[in-house]
Amino acid sequence: MEWQLADAKNRFSELVSRALSEGPQRVKRRNDAVVVLADAEYERLTGNRPGFKHFLLHGPDLSGLDLSRDRSPMRDVNMEGDKGE
Template sequence: MNAWQVQDAKQRFSEVLREAATDGPQVITRHGEEVAVVLSIDLYHQLASPRLELSDYLLHGPDADDLEITRNQSLVRDVDLDELV
């Protein structure tokens, strides 16, 4: 992620936009402090898209009808509880 001072970002705004589209988010700094980020519209849409709630995912998520789940049918092992004390 590149960092640009405000005055450089203003003078080279087209380059900031181009690098945001190709190289990822570009940080804008003022007096050495990060104050803003320029990012591609695709990344913005990805970050701003609504997140699916877990309950909605479970209700409307992938169909598991063809999922085969089998339980291990082996017997449980004997445990001597006196040894644990």
């Protein structure tokens, strides 16, 4: 449901009740808008995502990944700007 700011202020209790029972409620002020939603819905949307440190420490097993560097000689590069002559 969409509310005008003045209505949302005057009927705040109803706004919160509807956010809990019906889902997110949009409150508009001129060209701006905010959304009021239940905490459970907020947690569902944002999730409890692990941090980067947790990912590094508990991420996928990379033990089978070959990270060795190719030590073969590199190709020759003409540094004089050969233009295909």
